[in-house]
Amino acid sequence: MATNPSPQRDPANATVLSLDLDDTLWDITPVIIAAERELRAWLKRHCPRVVDRYSPHAALALRQRLVDAHPELAHDLSWLRTRTLEHMLEDCGYATSRAGEAFEVFCAARNRVSLHADVLPALESLHRRYTLVALTNGTADLERVGLARYFDHYVAARDVGAAKPDQRMFAAVEAVTARPAAEILHIGDDPLCDVVGASQAGMHTAWLNRRAEPWPGQHPPPDLHVEDMLALARRLLRAA
Ligand SMILES: [Mg+2]
Structure with a gap:
């Protein structure tokens, strides 16, 4: 898939990965x-x-x-x-x-979700290099789904008082990590809520597109376009 960011916009320069949960790590x-x-x-x-x-x-x-x-x-x-x-x-x-x-x-x-097979091996390698933040409009409990040990922070719409693509959600990731948007890569399945929202916040963006759907042309494309979490890990860790 296409991955041609300009050098200054290279998502591999991120230090924080902000991850959507529902329909990104499991089918909801x-x-x-x-x-x-x-x-x-x-x-x-x-x-x-x-x-x-x-x-x-x-x-x-x-x-x-x-x-x-x-x-x-x-x-x-x-x-x-x-x-x-x-x-x-x-x-x-x-x-x-x-x-x-x-x-x-x-x-x-x-919270009885079935993780996609690529999720655990990808998180295993990514959490060693990056600060990981879960950024969700849903209500999944990281302890209950068995992923708490990979994540440094959890930001939910309920706590922020707004849902993605509202900019307050992305600002909350900057706040909890004390890192600027330019150092954050947000990954998610939803073109509008995840990619457009994070892009407007000044973050790097990755569209996780498990069903090989076409990118909706009315939106500017993501920095990265990957088919699963392992593809993302390969792209980031190879470049780092
Ligand atoms: Mg999602």
Whole structure:
């Protein structure tokens, strides 16, 4: 794949790697589907009136109404899920305190991810040379997914108060690492949230494109274009 940065824009000059998580290190869609299924099974067992009254479609519609009513909190998926559960429980005559139990069922399943085969060997070599930061719009728990030992910092939309491509997310990476954007390479699967967002922040960018999709032409291209994490590690460590 094409990798032709100018020398001053060479991503190998970075000292910090900022990594997206969902759909970069694992596929998230099957994980969320399984987590939703487990949550529903738990509700059916412990709070059956919720399942009787709220179809999956109705629960989604409720969640969307909450987003519409609280756009300032739409980036906070944990709040959104918990509030949706509280609303459904209350509506069906259950204690809202059970939302915490239900949400934990979802979280446990949400963190049972299947890492892509290239992830561990790549992180193993990259974390020896670079400061690694997880930068996510999602809610993955690095301890639970078994990757905490590779990462120096964790920055989530929930803590920042905004989601990528909002520039506050990238500023948070500069803040926690105390490094300027010019020393940071952000890697992610999403052309807009990851590549365009990081590029606007002045960071080096790598598009991790596992499905060999064409780059959306309306955006300036990334500095690096790689098919998986091992390709990224080879490119960076060879150049370093
Ligand atoms: Mg992603």
